[in-house]
Amino acid sequence: MQKPIANVFTWPADDPQLLGGQCKDCGAITFPVQSRCPRCGTESMTELPLPRRGTLVSWTTQEFPPSANYMGDPTGKSFKPFGVGLVQLDDLVRVESRLTECDPQRLDFGMEVVLRIVPFYIDNDGNEIITFAFAPVGAQNSEER
Amino acid sequence: MEDVAIIGVGLHPFGRHGDKSAYEMAADAVELALTDAGVTWNDVQCAFGGSWGVWTDPVTGLVGLSGLPFIHVFSACATGAATIQQAANAIRAGSGDIVVAVGTDKHARGSFKGDPTTTNVPAWYGENGQYVTTKFFGMKINKYMHDHGVSQETLAKVAAKNYRNGALNPKAFRRKPITEEEILSSPMLNYPLTSYMFCAPDEGAAAVVLCRADIAHLYTDTPVYVKATAIRTRNYGSYEVNTTWSPVEEDVAPTVHASRAAYEEAGIGPEDVDVIQVQDTDAGAEVIHMAENGFCADGEQEKLLADGATEITGPMPINTDGGLIANGEPIGASGLRQVHELVLQLRGHAGDRQVQGDPRVGYAQVYGAPGTAAATILAR
Numbered sequence: 115m116q117k118p119i120a121n122v123f124t125w126p127a128d129d130p131q132l133l134g135g136q137c138k139d140c141g142a143i144t145f146p147v148q149s150r151c152p153r154c155g156t157e158s159m160t161e162l163p164l165p166r167r168g169t170l171v172s173w174t175t176q177e178f179p180p181s182a183n184y185m186g187d188p189t190g191k192s193f194k195p196f197g198v199g200l201v202q203l204d205d206l207v208r209v210e211s212r213l214t215e216c217d218p219q220r221l222d223f224g225m226e227v228v229l230r231i232v233p234f235y236i237d238n239d240g241n242e243i244i245t246f247a248f249a250p251v252g253a254q255n256s257e258e259r
Numbered sequence: 260m261e262d263v264a265i266i267g268v269g270l271h272p273f274g275r276h277g278d279k280s281a282y283e284m285a286a287d288a289v290e291l292a293l294t295d296a297g298v299t300w301n302d303v304q305c306a307f308g309g310s311w312g313v314w315t316d317p318v319t320g321l322v323g324l325s326g327l328p329f330i331h332v333f334s335a336c337a338t339g340a341a342t343i344q345q346a347a348n349a350i351r352a353g354s355g356d357i358v359v360a361v362g363t364d365k366h367a368r369g370s371f372k373g374d375p376t377t378t379n380v381p382a383w384y385g386e387n388g389q390y391v392t393t394k395f396f397g398m399k400i401n402k403y404m405h406d407h408g409v410s411q412e413t414l415a416k417v418a419a420k421n422y423r424n425g426a427l428n429p430k431a432f433r434r435k436p437i438t439e440e441e442i443l444s445s446p447m448l449n450y451p452l453t454s455y456m457f458c459a460p461d462e463g464a465a466a467v468v469l470c471r472a473d474i475a476h477l478y479t480d481t482p483v484y485v486k487a488t489a490i491r492t493r494n495y496g497s498y499e500v501n502t503t504w505s506p507v508e509e510d511v512a513p514t515v516h517a518s519r520a521a522y523e524e525a526g527i528g529p530e531d532v533d534v535i536q537v538q539d540t541d542a543g544a545e546v547i548h549m550a551e552n553g554f555c556a557d558g559e560q561e562k563l564l565a566d567g568a569t570e571i572t573g574p575m576p577i578n579t580d581g582g583l584i585a586n587g588e589p590i591g592a593s594g595l596r597q598v599h600e601l602v603l604q605l606r607g608h609a610g611d612r613q614v615q616g617d618p619r620v621g622y623a624q625v626y627g628a629p630g631t632a633a634a635t636i637l638a639r
Contacts, residue, residue, distance in 0.1 A: 119383050119386060119387060120381065120382075120383035122381075122383065134504075142495070142506065143506075144503075144504050145503055145504035146381065146503065152495060153495045153506075171402070172398040172399070172401055172402035172405075173398060173401065174394050174397030174398045174401055174449045174450050174451075174452075175397070175447065175449060175450040176388060176391060176394050176449060177446070177447050177448055177449065177450075178370075178448055180385075180388040180389075180390065180391045181369075181370065181371075181372035181373070181385070181390065181391070182372055183372075183374070183375075183382075183385040183386060183390070184385065184386065184387075184388045185386040185387075186386075186387070186388050196388065198389065198394050198397075198398065199398070200398060200498060200505065202507060205507050206507065207504055207505075207506065207507060208498065208504060208505045208506070208507060209503065209504050210389060210502060210503055210504065210505075212387060212388065212389070218450050218451075223402065223405050234387075245383075245387055
């Protein structure tokens with residue numbers, strides 16, 4: 115069975131969206147939704163599905179296996195590096211995310227990216243855990259869904 | 260407000276120390292600082308200790324169970340600066356005439372690990388491979404280089420300088436010069452930052468003895484005064500270490516706010532500073548912190564590094580003891596290591612790495628998760 119890593123995107127969905135939160139009082143937007151507003155401190159956040167497309171504000175690569183609680187397959191010696199980026203979704207919010215691309219030659223500032231849901235690891239019960247990542251618009255990626 | 264003076268400093272070497280505990284290192288640092296000040300533990304009326312790995316007041320079991328108030332402080336990578344600030348404020352509040360600040364840590368090899376929920380970040384952030392401080396620094400310097408025309412070669416120059424300075428420091432962790440070519444060709448960890456451009460979590464301790472400025476002459480001929488201590492956390496709008504999101508509207512980093520507050524408190528500007536220590540978690544962080552602390556405009560680092568301006572012999576000496584890159588980062592002790600180095604420099608006792616020209620004003624900055632920064636200004 116396929117299971118999202120956490121309840122942070124709409125799934126199952128043909129056009130999945132990250133689930134942010136917006137403050138009813140001051141309009142501040144977060145990802146994911148949280149109980150209180152980070153700007154005005156009120157307990158008034160409501161869920162806000164975020165745009166699927168955005169632009170890459172900055173990016174780097176993760177070329178060594180992250181710490182012990184990293185769940186991605188494969189890890190250890192066969193760990194596969196991945197890209198990480200800060201993605202601006204319209205003029206709403208910036209989210210930090212894995213990228214499907216990790217070749218610095220194929221990543222650029224201001225590049226258009228789109229949300230993908232990708233296979234991540236198989237858990238102990240045999241479930242396929244899926245996560246979110248942004249892909250350059252138009253990029254072909256065998257792991258895309 | 261009561262003026263505060265530093266009359267003693269002590270540093271346990273940073274590096275790897277086998278079975279020696281964080282407490283034993285802290286006790287050694289305290290003893291060195293007390294000896295330097297010419298006082299005993301029983302003269303100390305109040306103490307502040309900082310550490311990530313241990314809570315600190317049990318060190319009294321090794322230096323003297325005197326019953327003094329001993330407060331544990333933790334502000335991530337800014338912990339050392341926080342202990343100095345609390346110690347200075349305790350003197351100003353009348354809690355004691357002689358107060359100790361001590362920091363210690365004993366970290367395992369490799370990048371910092373942990374549970375993201377302890378910093379109010381969801382567990383999936385770690386499972387997803389994003390709870391990695393180094394990748395934030397990669398993203399920050401990558402954008403900075405793009406926006407301000409700084410090259411990867413300049414990052415290598417920063418790291419090479421810090422390894423060279425570390426070679427002059429008998430208490431540094433890494434004491435071997437490394438060439439810019441070796442730094443650039445070491446394994447890429449987080450583009451554009453290579454392995455040798457990063458500091459490593461390690462082990463060590465540092466301690467400082469502070470007193471009321473009006474009695475400092477009883478203990479030393481070379482008091483160093485605490486002119487400013489400013490600590491700032493994130494403002495809405497800054498993108499910092501370990502976060503799932505940031506607002507579209509941008510604010511400057513917490514270091515900028517802390518730095519401005521420190522200059523205002525000290526009544527000086529960056530042009531008055533003679534010796535500088537900044538948080539060089541990686542070579543890129545040193546480049547960015549040069550500008551965030553007001554020592555240059557964005558982008559000027561390219562020429563300043565090419566000209567050797569930040570060398571010990573340059574007009575703007577930075578990380579004269581090798582910084583974090585050569586000393587590593589035992590979090591609780593790191594900010595106090597900076598203060599230790601500044602005090603040696605301002606006394607003229609820094610040996611082979613002494614900044615010439617009779618330096619009078621020193622500046623130290625630390626920065627860490629989840630976006631906490633501190634600036635400390637010392638002067639003779």
